[in-house]
Amino acid sequence: MxxxxxxxxxxxxxxxxxxxxxxxxxxxxxxxxxxxxxxxxxxxxxxxxxxxxxxxxxxxxxxxxxxxxxxxxxxxxxxxxxxxxxxxxxxxxxxxxxxxxxxxxxxxxxxxxxxxxxxxxxxxxxxxxxxxxxxxxxxxxxxxxxNGSWVQLNVRELADLPDPVPPTGFRFLVAEDVSVADAVKAHRDAWYPSSLTEAAFERVRRTWPYRADLHVLIEAPDGTLAATAIVWLDDVTRTAEFEPVGTHREFRRRGLGTALQLYGMRRARAAGAHRMLVACLGAPAHPAARNMYYGVGFRQLSRxxxxxxxxxxxxxxxxxxxx
CATH class of the missing domain: 3.40.630.30 (Gcn5-related N-acetyltransferase (GNAT))
Structure with a gap:
C-alpha cells in the first residue's frame, strides 16, 4: 500500500x-x-x-x-x-x-x-x-x-462578532509577520512538551488549506509570542475551524484566548467564512477550554x-x- x-x-x-x-x-x-x-x-x-x-x-x-x-x-x-x-x-x-x-x-x-x-x-x-x-x-x-479525554465539536455562526480587544501592550500578528522559528516556538510554548519542529511546520504550511494570513498570534509587550491559533478555511462550505489554539503557560488567564479567537473569527469572516468550528475536551472535569469557547459564542455540535x-x-x- x-x-x-x-x-x-x-x-x-x-x-x-x-x-x-x-x-x-x-x-x-x-x-x-x-x-x-x-x-x-x-x-x-x-x-x-x-x-x-x-x-x-x-x-x-x-x-x-x-x-x-x-x-x-x-x-x-x-x-x-x-x-x-x-x-x-x-x-x-x-x-x-x-x-x-x-x-x-x-x-x-x-x-x-x-x-x-x-x-x-x-x-x-x-x-x-x-x-x-x-x-x-x-x-x-x-x-x-x-473525567475522561473525550472530545466535543463546537460550532458558531459568524454573523455577530464582538470587537477583539487584547490586553494593554499586547498586539495581534499573523504568521506572515514572524519567522518560522518563532511560530514554532509559540506553539511549543503553548503546548509543552510538543515536539513540533521547523521541518514539520514547513510541511503544515504546504498543506491545503493553510494560509499564513489566517494563522493568528498575540505578541506580549516584551516580544514573546503569547498565544497562537491556526484558522483553516474551507471556502467551498464557507466553514473555518481553529486547530490548534494555545496560550503560553506564563500568559494564561489574561483573556488572550478570548481575544485571539475573536480576532481569528473576524479574519475568517473577512475571508468568506460563515461559520466556525473548534474541538475541545468535553468531560465535565476539564472545563477550561470549553468555557473559553462558550464564552465567545460557541455551542456543542456533537460529541x-x-x-x-x-x-x-x-x-x-x-x-x-x-x-
Whole structure:
C-alpha cells in the first residue's frame, strides 16, 4: 500500500467537505478539513511508518476512508517518550453510504493485529453506533467518563462578532509577520512538551488549506509570542475551524484566548467564512477550554463516544486471571 500522501489527504478532505455540508453533526472531530491537514502535516515525517490507510470508491468517487495509527513510541519535547500501546482508527463515510463502515471495521481488524482497537463514533450517528456494537466494540467507560479525554465539536455562526480587544501592550500578528522559528516556538510554548519542529511546520504550511494570513498570534509587550491559533478555511462550505489554539503557560488567564479567537473569527469572516468550528475536551472535569469557547459564542455540535475492542489475547489473559 502506498504511503498516505498529499493526494490521498486531499481526497479525504474532500469527503470531509461533503459531510460538513450535508450532515455536520456526523463529523468526527479528528476528520474535519483542518484537523486532517494539521495532523498529517505535523506528523507525517515522524509517524507515517505507523500509519495504515485505505480509501473506498463508489462510481469513481470517494465514499469512505480509514486511517489507522498502530502502536508507537516516539520522543517528546521534554526528553521523555510518548508511548501508545493501542491501535486507533480515524474514519469517515459519506452520509449516503453508512454500510461501508462494516468494511472499514473488517479491514481495521486485519491491520491492527493482536492489540486493543480504539475508535470514536458521534452521539448523533445511530447507524454507526449499531455497526460498531455489532462488530464487538463497547463504550470505553474510562475515556468516555466525566473525567475522561473525550472530545466535543463546537460550532458558531459568524454573523455577530464582538470587537477583539487584547490586553494593554499586547498586539495581534499573523504568521506572515514572524519567522518560522518563532511560530514554532509559540506553539511549543503553548503546548509543552510538543515536539513540533521547523521541518514539520514547513510541511503544515504546504498543506491545503493553510494560509499564513489566517494563522493568528498575540505578541506580549516584551516580544514573546503569547498565544497562537491556526484558522483553516474551507471556502467551498464557507466553514473555518481553529486547530490548534494555545496560550503560553506564563500568559494564561489574561483573556488572550478570548481575544485571539475573536480576532481569528473576524479574519475568517473577512475571508468568506460563515461559520466556525473548534474541538475541545468535553468531560465535565476539564472545563477550561470549553468555557473559553462558550464564552465567545460557541455551542456543542456533537460529541465523541469512544469505543474499545479488547484484543483477543488480552481477553484470554484476563479470563485466566479471573479463574
Amino acid at each position: 502506498k504511503d498516505l500522501g498529499p493526494t490521498e489527504l486531499r481526497l479525504m478532505q474532500g469527503l470531509a467537505q461533503q459531510v460538513t455540508a450535508l450532515r455536520p453533526e456526523l463529523l468526527n472531530a479528528d476528520a474535519t478539513v483542518g484537523e486532517l491537514a494539521w495532523g498529517w502535516g505535523k506528523d507525517v515525517d515522524a509517524l507515517s511508518q505507523f500509519w495504515r490507510h485505505r480509501l473506498w470508491f463508489v462510481d469513481g468517487r470517494l465514499a469512505a476512508w480509514a486511517w489507522v495509527y498502530l502502536p508507537y513510541r516516539v520522543p517528546r519535547g521534554d526528553g521523555k517518550f510518548l508511548e501508545v500501546e493501542a491501535a486507533n482508527l480515524i474514519w469517515q463515510v459519506h452520509p449516503d453510504r453508512p454500510e461501508l463502515l462494516t468494511e472499514i471495521l473488517d479491514w481495521y481488524d486485519d491491520v491492527a493485529g493482536d492489540v486493543d482497537r480504539l475508535l470514536t463514533v458521534q452521539d448523533a450517528d445511530v447507524q454507526a453506533r449499531a455497526s460498531v456494537a455489532a462488530h464487538g466494540y463497547a463504550f470505553d467507560a474510562e475515556t468516555g467518563s466525566d 465523541d463516544l469512544p469505543q474499545i475492542k479488547v484484543a483477543r489475547t488480552r481477553e484470554d489473559s484476563v479470563g485466566r486471571s479471573a479463574r
